Amino acid sequence: MIRLRRDIKRYFGYSDFLIELYFNLFSPAETLSHLESNETSRPLTIRVNTLKNTRRDLAQILMNKGVNLDPIKWSKVGLVIYESQVPVGATPEYLAGHYMVQSAASFLPVMSLDPQPNEKILDMCAAPGGKTTHIAALMKNTGTLNANDIHKGRLPALVANLHRMGVTNCTVSNLDGRKIPSLPIKFNRVLLDAPCMGLGVVHKDPSVKSSKTEDDMRICTETQRHLILAAIDAVDVSSPEPIIVYSTCSISVEENEEIIAHALKHRWVKVEDSGLEFGAPGIVSFRGKKFHQSIEKSRRYYPHSNNIDGFFVCKLRKIQDGKKEKVQTHKQTADDVEEEDLAEERGGSLLLKANYKQNQAKAAANAPAKKQKKRKQSKKTSGKSNASAKRLKTSTS
Numbered sequence: 001m002i003r004l005r006r007d008i009k010r011y012f013g014y015s016d017f018l019i020e021l022y023f024n025l026f027s028p029a030e031t032l033s034h035l036e037s038n039e040t041s042r043p044l045t046i047r048v049n050t051l052k053n054t055r056r057d058l059a060q061i062l063m064n065k066g067v068n069l070d071p072i073k074w075s076k077v078g079l080v081i082y083e084s085q086v087p088v089g090a091t092p093e094y095l096a097g098h099y100m101v102q103s104a105a106s107f108l109p110v111m112s113l114d115p116q117p118n119e120k121i122l123d124m125c126a127a128p129g130g131k132t133t134h135i136a137a138l139m140k141n142t143g144t145l146n147a148n149d150i151h152k153g154r155l156p157a158l159v160a161n162l163h164r165m166g167v168t169n170c171t172v173s174n175l176d177g178r179k180i181p182s183l184p185i186k187f188n189r190v191l192l193d194a195p196c197m198g199l200g201v202v203h204k205d206p207s208v209k210s211s212k213t214e215d216d217m218r219i220c221t222e223t224q225r226h227l228i229l230a231a232i233d234a235v236d237v238s239s240p241e242p243i244i245v246y247s248t249c250s251i252s253v254e255e256n257e258e259i260i261a262h263a264l265k266h267r268w269v270k271v272e273d274s275g276l277e278f279g280a281p282g283i284v285s286f287r288g289k290k291f292h293q294s295i296e297k298s299r300r301y302y303p304h305s306n307n308i309d310g311f312f313v314c315k316l317r318k319i320q321d322g323k324k325e326k327v328q329t330h331k332q333t334a335d336d337v338e339e340e341d342l343a344e345e346r347g348g349s350l351l352l353k354a355n356y357k358q359n360q361a362k363a364a365a366n367a368p369a370k371k372q373k374k375r376k377q378s379k380k381t382s383g384k385s386n387a388s389a390k391r392l393k394t395s396t397s
Helices: 002-012 016-025 028-037 055-064 104-113 130-138 152-164 177-182 214-233 257-266 293-297 334-345 350-396
Strands: 044-048 067-071 078-084 099-101 120-123 144-148 170-173 189-193 243-248 267-272 299-301 311-323
Touching: 002 016, 002 028, 016 028, 055 067, 055 078, 078 104, 099 130, 104 130, 104 189, 104 243, 104 299, 104 311, 120 130, 130 144, 130 152, 130 189, 152 170, 177 214, 189 214, 214 243, 214 257, 214 267, 243 257, 257 267, 257 293, 257 311, 267 293, 293 311
Parallel strands: 120 144, 120 189, 144 170, 189 243
Antiparallel strands: 044 078, 044 099, 067 078, 243 311, 267 311, 299 311
16 A cells, blocks of 8 residues: 555655645545546536526637537536537636636535525625626526625626626625624625635646645634624525535545634534535544534535536525534633634644643642742741841931
8 A cells, every 4th residue: 555655655756745635535546546646637617697698698609610519417597518629718708707717616606695685695705706796697697696705806707797797786896704793794695605715726836736635624713713604794694595515625534624613613604505516525524523413415526527626615594693502521621622622723633632731730730839939938938028127127226
């Protein structure tokens, strides 16, 4: 097995960290299949903009231009392009906003969100706007859609796509998603397509193979933990459908199921059926860790089995406002609970918790010495006070 890992690492050019991650997630045969799929691009797909056209009519127009295509069976608005005599990203129809060149996997979070007309919806990490414009189309340009992105440099592409696709019900903001719950507005539904390691789209960025490290994973998961809690807090629980959809274009358990487990632990939410027709179920047992059984309702997508980008989609329903208070055992103090939560927010590191327990043990061992030192200091201070009083009495006499 060691030799197999070494050979695969050398052949495909992955870091030890990612090879270990893949072998923990898949069998050796499936790992090889997955890595081979990362070496080839996914089929080119487009999403029809139903604000301006229908799939049937657009397909006919493109076929007349020499485009060989088929409808995507599991989507009402998707087309897969096999070959084309014209540049698909530069046709008059594209420039007029009749379709978006978009990964098929990125249709899935919006399908699970199931936006409805006249709702208030937030796309928390919106740029460059593929999912945002999909949401607007399903809302039929009614209601209120807020497209937010923390990266100012990505906003021009987002705004350009909103204009090209004819979206008129959307406002754009440049905020840290973690601060959105403090705004005086709540939403009926929130889509959080969280920033991630991109382990499901390695074919688009091969540098991921050697550049991603454990530190990157820790930083990503810490951000994801904060964002999912903010997304939940931004939802109006009195809405008919107070829904949050969490998605990533990554396949690691740390960025997906563990983040959902964190949300279930700290907020009043439950996992709902994703509403998606296909996909592998979420993982509920991983390397000795057990997650809530309902996480199985989430959906996983892999390049080697679905021929789309690697993706994770989970649908949550908010059932109550506020935080879940952690139950203290008779041996735990409030400080213990607070420190455990802090350790978890820093990446769920067992090492941090272990260090905390060691510090607690050292503090307990040093407690008698500290008490004795305090007594000596107290006696010394008392002696000084008595001497000062005597001097004062003598000088008065």
